[in-house]
Amino acid sequence: MTNQERRDSTRTRILASARDRFTSAGFDATSVADICAASGVSKGAFYHHFPSKQAVFVALLERWIAELDESVQSAAARNEPVPRRLENLAGLVGQVSELGSGQIPMFLEFWRQASKDPDVWRLTIDPYRRFREAFAALIQEGIEEGSLRPVDPDAAALVLVSTGVGLVLQGALNPAEPRLPDAGGQAVRMLLGGLEKEASHES
């Protein structure tokens, strides 16, 4: 094995094991020795590749955000009417919830660390803001193309993103919930169509 292969292999194994352990036991309760044992790597090798336990956490967070970013971009960019694109985005909720439902406690872990560690906070809050801006732009576009009512795009984006986050979190706590896979779609459809019977607004 070349040095480069060794390096990649070891780093990958450390990250994978760390993600597993962080997910099932949490950041604090996972010791570096745990990660080493789970990945078949010595402590020396661990600290050869990462300066601290926290650094591994941040690396995982960055990867997670990059993936999510890509998913959102690709789901939002399709050339369709805005309501349809919103429904596509809603599908992400189910996707995130499923795609290793074990990943979701990790999501919680990110969030909790963010409220304590300024670095993690910035890493978390930035993409969050990006999401909201993307949603706001999408809604603005919908208003201009005439498919959405003239609401405040920023406020609507806040609500949409919050609903998504809430649904994912609900999935974290209650993975058995059968309604989850389509909950995102349901939510968007409700937001689009409204719950109230009398349609108090006309074109």
Add this chain to the structure above:
Amino acid sequence: MTNQERRDSTRTRILASARDRFTSAGFDATSVADICAASGVSKGAFYHHFPSKQAVFVALLERWIAELDESVQSAAARNEPVPRRLENLAGLVGQVSELGSGQIPMFLEFWRQASKDPDVWRLTIDPYRRFREAFAALIQEGIEEGSLRPVDPDAAALVLVSTGVGLVLQGALNPAEPRLPDAGGQAVRMLLGGLEKEASHES
């Protein structure tokens, strides 16, 4: 001071300090010694009143849930049309976010512990289910009284509660967000009225 007074005073001081420390530093990062120092209580006294650190956490969680339960019950029970009552409930989001905004990291702490500790999990999931059932009943009532469209009450309740949770969490991460105080109301109004321009549904 009578024994009873001493007992109450000590327990109260421990709980208050524990809440402060858990909120600002998190459960794991708070040592029993921290709590003792902050509350002016010896370690012996601490373990005289609580069998473990976890027990203090659970006691705090129970108190928090009881408060929230009461708020929800009283906000939902008013004798008004369902949409109005939903808006009242939305006000709770702002209330929870404000009422000691420092409390919200604690909320995160509850959630994270719930995904690891079965006892905490049950304590958290039960009221959660109660909330959803209360919302579902409320929506059912709205459908029957004719003020809401005939949607699936359970699905709608899931969406409503998720949105609330998401908003609170958003507040936890970004306390400065100026839109938050009314975000709950905004969300409910959007859900009621719908975002889509063409009212595709008639009575």
Add this chain to the structure above:
DNA sequence: TTATATAAACCGACCGGTCGGTCGGTATGA
């Protein structure tokens, strides 16, 4: 191709320090 030198990857015993919880004893209200 083989020998050698250098650096990168890896090893695991060890250290300083912390933490949850214990326990034998003391003070105080009933």
Add this chain to the structure above:
DNA sequence: TCATACCGACCGACCGGTCGGTTTATATAA
């Protein structure tokens, strides 16, 4: 007199991180 409340030194376990030393790949020269 008795039980309840309280005290704080202490214990064993564990943890993040270090460090001196070993193995393995690779670049270079013979």
